Amino acid sequence: MTENQGRHKPVTLEDIAKLAGVHSRTVADAIKGTGRVAAATREKVLQIAKELNYVPNAAARALATGRTNTVAVLSGPLNEYYFANTINLLETHLTAHSYDMMLLHTRREARDLLSATKVSMADGVIIIGINLLTEAFLQAKSPSQPCVLIDTTDDFKVDHIVLDFGPAIEEALDLMLHAGKKRLAYVANNVNDSARDEVR
Template structure:
């Protein structure tokens, strides 16, 4: 036998108040005596009343639900980074009892509707992602989990402090006698890639060094393609003595290419990755990586978005977005590929 749903009218009848008063009492609003509010709350508890989310959304304009969008969300679940990021978003939604939706992603096909959520987190915003542009122009509150690429509509940003980590790696390499650094990072579709190139170029200029840069398609998982790209770089720049890459597939391709060129990572050439994965600690030699703390990043994205939505239900319409990017610290895991740090 199907259990009968308890409605707001049932609670109001049991507390001997109107449905509107019952609604205000349960939401913490309205003007009434403490005894009336207590009577409504007690009636709701006795009847085991659960608010209808759709009806509440129609009344308040909020569904208590946010979404995460990524240019390739399905494929990215294979990565530790994206799983940790989404786990962090869930950490951030739990305190305020928001639900989380993972949006379908197809970067070249328009959405057929605006998602039924209060706001959206765009993880790793990419310039040629059509759906990301649609979300940014939808009128929904949006927070970006990483730096926006040039030309993308503005929104609040939470990002890892890539610049500090990259400069620390470069400073260490300088103490090891490096004179010909190179960077292989994401193309201009990625705001992260643009930050890395700007920091690398500025550091090289400040130290009077000629640095080489190459670009990789963001999210390209192909190790052989990156091996070929590093091979081309080493052929064009045979004096390269530091190679900084941006992802695990590039790092693995770099190891293979360096060996083909008779180079010894950690001794006559240093190798570091601006991201982190468990694989990097298991290579030979183990590769220095930058932990961007994706769980923290996801959590702070959710907290910022919920604050903007007024998650505390205090009636002030939520917090104003921050004036600039919110930057979170990173952790460098130093390994054999960059040599001893006390050299």
Template sequence: MAGIKDIAKEAGVSISTVSYALNGSPKVTEKTRQRIIKIAEELNYVPNAAARTLKTRKTHIIGAFLGDYSGSFYGELLKGINQELSDTGYELIVCNGPESHRLMTERMVDGALILGHRFTQEQILEFADRGHPLTMLDREIEHPNISCVLLDNQIGMNQEMDAILETNPGQIHLVNGPVGNHDAVERRKVVVDRANAAGVTVREWTGEFTKRSGIRAASDLLEVLEEGDAIMCLNDDMALGVYDVLQNSSFRIGEDISLVGFDKLEITNYTQPRIASVSYSKPDWGKKAARALLHLIEEKEKSKETIPSKFMKDASIRKKNNKR
């Protein structure tokens, strides 16, 4: 494989002249640059990425640090990120787990998109203080090196509570998300505040934003579930777990009890009855997050955006309960 020395020898110029030409430096004329580029192409020259990174201190790689990879939610989000990064010269790597933090510590990525509770607030601020450009998707942090593109949980969740309270539920069973998760905290607050104001009892059940945790919660709450109750899951994966358990019970979703989720995953359109949920554009969220990070990297300007949400009412919500 040809190197810079081979190009310099063929062109009859110094190694530094070749380097200037290949890196677009104004220190060489356009005629010389074109001649050197032509020789490089003829010799099948491939730039040394490691050397280029040392020189420019840029890898042109973006890291997406996610709490998980599974499910259609992450697939749609990553699709949007990839669409925004296409033709920008940046590549995307998806990271998970505590050891992946080294990618930032060792500056193997130019910036990071963060969604998930694996990073503490202290760790995020430490990376930002070191000059790492970050875009947060799951919490709001004020820092010159941090942009925030957050989901508007409140609008969709309030609309969902409107629909649930209209059924006059006996009680609400709330299947929570991971402890400390920004979106779970915001969604829970809407449910609890609205239910308290309406005088409706809320029973809370542990969840982790996974289908398995929804199955576990449903198995427990079945012991106290009554006709006319509503089950509110803070994401669709958990709602699907609850759905599976209830399908094998005496309770009929949409008739005896209400079941709702959040995220409006495509699969919820194929359940019987279809699960009502809060919808928003996952690809658009990914696009806007990637755009905000690139702007922070290239222009050194942080930004803040919100992704709108909307409740999609469906057959999993029962009619008004007149027994209370």
């Protein structure tokens, strides 16, 4: 039983360095695999790290590099297919590029993110759709924070991907009209002017 034996100080590069007889800087390079460490030294360091169950301290790494490899995502309600599907795709792509995804969907989380990104808790922010939550975030956001908005509008002064639902709506209308339907209703949240114009 090695667990629950009390709260131990985490194993650090310094601990490994002492056992390996090298500098902590060398241990960092060996573990990271930068290639500037001799093969024998690297093998020795990795062996000791494995024996000590060394786990890199992500907070310290973020502090030193200014990067967390984490992308914060603000979206609309996850019980809506569009948001759930988009988040699923985002996660797939972020994971493929060795990024973690921090999913936020409450005002409190968005507020925390505003302060958190100031200390590099997230490398950037992706916002899916404009709603009360994301709009408040965009208006309060510091200009230094990397941010991409995915929506049907580009009203906000951030990098953005504009979605054009026009062709899809037209295709849906054609299908309805060809089916002989005469009275059509359009049900949506936050219908903006551009989207409304598409429904003719």
